[in-house]
C-alpha cells in the first residue's frame with residue numbers, strides 16, 4: 001500500500017514537471033519570436049518537451065514494470081535518466097542574450113542554460129578547446145551527451161568538467177574510476193590525464209557498456225591512457241597495488257563505503273576521493289554511510305557540490 005502511494009507521488013511529480021516544461025516551452029517560443037530567432041529549435045532533440053511527452057507513456061510503463069518486479073536499481077536509473085533529460089531540455093531552452101558556445105559543444109544561438117539546482121555554467125561558460133586534440137575530445141563528449149545517454153547513467157556535463165578540473169589541478173598520475181558505463185566520465189578524466197602524463201584505471205561490471213566504452217575511448221583518441229577492468233569492482237580493486245591520486249566512485253550506491261575502505265589506503269596524501277550522486281543528508285541507501293565515513297574521519301576534509309548530480313570531493317590530508 002505504502003509502495004503504491006510512493007509510486008503515485010513519483011508519477012504525480014513527473015506529470016507536474018511535464019506541465020511546467022510545456023509552459024516554459026511556450027514562454028521560450030514567445031521570447032524567441034521576439035528575438036527573431038528559432039528559440040525552440042531544440043524541440044526535436046532528445047529531451048525536448050515533445051519528445052518527453054511522447055515517450056512518457058512508455059517510460060511510465062517501464063517504471064511500473066520495474067516497480068512490480070521490485071527492481072529498485074532500474075527504478076533508480078530511470079528516475080536519474082528523467083532528471084538528466086529534464087536538465088538537457090532546460091539547457092536547450094534558450095533565452096535572452098544567447099550564451100557563448102564552444103566548438104563541438106552545443107549549437108550556436110542557444111541562450112543561457114539553467115542546469116539542475118541553479119547551475120548555469122555549462123551553458124553560459126562552456127568548455128573551450130585550446131587545441132585540435134581538445135576539440136576532438138570535446139566533440140566526442142558532445143556526441144555521447146546527445147546520442148548515447150539513454151541507459152548509461154552518465155554524469156551531467158557540469159560534473160564531467162569538475163572531474164577534469166580537479167584531476168588536472170592535482171596533477172594526477174593515476175585515476176581510479178568505479179563505474180565506467182560507456183566511458184563518458186572517463187573521457188572527461190582523460191582530458192586532464194593527457195596533460196598530467198597520467199592514466200585511468202576504470203572498472204565496469206556490464207559487458208555491453210564496457211564494450212561501448214572501449215569504442216568511445218578509441219574514437220576520442222584516449223584509449224592508450226585507459227585500462228578498463230571488466231568485472232565486479234569490489235573484488236577487482238583489491239588487486240590494485242599502485243598509488244592513486246584521484247578515486248571516482250560512481251557505481252552501486254550500497255558499495256560506496258566498501259570502495260572507500262579498499263581504496264583509501266592507496267590514495268596518496270593530497271589526493272582526492274570524489275563520489276557521485278551524493279547529497280549531504282544521505283538520501284539513498286548506502287550514501288548516508290558514505291557521507292558519515294568521509295565527514296567523521298579527521299584525516300579527511302570533504303566538501304559537497306550541489307550542482308549536477310551531487311558530488312562530494314574528499315581530500316586525504318597531508
Ligand SMILES: C[S@@+](CC[C@H](N)C(=O)[O-])C[C@H]1O[C@@H](n2cnc3c(N)ncnc32)[C@H](O)[C@@H]1O
Nearest residue numbers: 153154155179181184185204205206232233251
Ligand atoms: C552511474 S553508472 C557510471 C556512469 C559513468 N561514471 C559516467 O558518468 O559515464 C554506474 C556503472 O557502474 C556499473 N557497476 C555497478 N556495480 C558495479 C560493480 N560492482 N563493479 C563494477 N561496475 C559496477 C554499472 O554497470 C554502471 O555502468
